[in-house]
Amino acid sequence: MSALPADSLPSLIPAAPYRIDVHCHHIPDFYRLSLAEHGIVTAGGIPVPAWTPEYALAFMTEYGIQTQVVSLSEPGVGYLPAAAERLSMARKVNDYTRDTLIGGSALLKDRFGGFAVLPLGRSLSRADVRNAADEARRAVTHLGMEGVGLFSSYGPHYLGDPRLEPLMRTLNELGALVFVHPVTPPNFPDLRLPTFLYEFPFDTTRAAVSMAYRQVYTRWPRIRWIFAHAGGTLPFVATRARDLQRRRGLAPTLFRRRFDGRNLDFSTHYYDTALSPARSAVQAAVRVAPRSHLLFATDWPFAGPVFVVPGDPAPQLSESFDARQRREVERGNALTLMPRLTRRLENS
16 A cells, blocks of 8 residues: 555544543542642642643643543652551542543543552552552452552662562553653752652663563563653663673672563563653654554643643654654554553443
8 A cells, every 4th residue: 555645644633632641640639638738739849730620621622632541640649657548548549530530420431541559658568568469459350440550669669679579460460551650769869950850750760670670571571561751761771771681690690590681671661752752752762662652641730831832732743753653652552552441432
């Protein structure tokens, strides 16, 4: 089949909302109130923004987004002091996501999906990990959510930490889709700038590499991973990270076991375009993974100030892709990755 003429490509992008936004956030009133009661009014160094379902719908309509797959941003539920409190809040948020957004009124029908928040605290205690595994199973099998959300780190612990083994085992059994969102790590250098600008991309990278060198990807191969913000700095350091595997004897010496280089094949993971639609970021990501693993995202409402001109939310994507390719990134890839969401949209 011959290629379409270039001047016909814009017609392939429909006027009706069609985009699937895989990285965006919800902030239910009860959760915002709990944050405030614990003195938390910022996230990533900026004020926690306003959010309501109606506000989200207005944004989606203005920017051609059919569905948002929502998740919690930092601090998740880790600010709560007790494991029981963290579990209670996680369940409350996940029930809200399912009952009010995904399965709510006709107005909200088909406009939302969700990644479940898990009740993990800074210490990754046994109780937290056990509760997280149970809540992941409930969210995927009972609530029917698209997957679960994990943060890049919990206090000093990254996702390759052995404390998380029971959770990883459960996620692997579920064949879960896991969205990794960055957080502000402890003891970060204070540059007097919001930490989302620089610490978030680096913390995503630390999480991905920590799992690679702890063989998480090959020991739990059924887990599918999405890394936020085009993988942070991972596309830039991917080859550098593989250097240890290439140096004979070094990886086994460091990690006390036969090292499987497949853990450093970052092409198997997925990457979103939130705050990263520019050609420099997108082209780096698609050099690491195929275009089919790139997913449209906005990071709204935290990235709200970025969206000032209604219409195309990421015009920079046209510097890297033609209209058909953009449609894949903005919709098709997400639907392939999220069959439950696809079925809901097909049956609407």
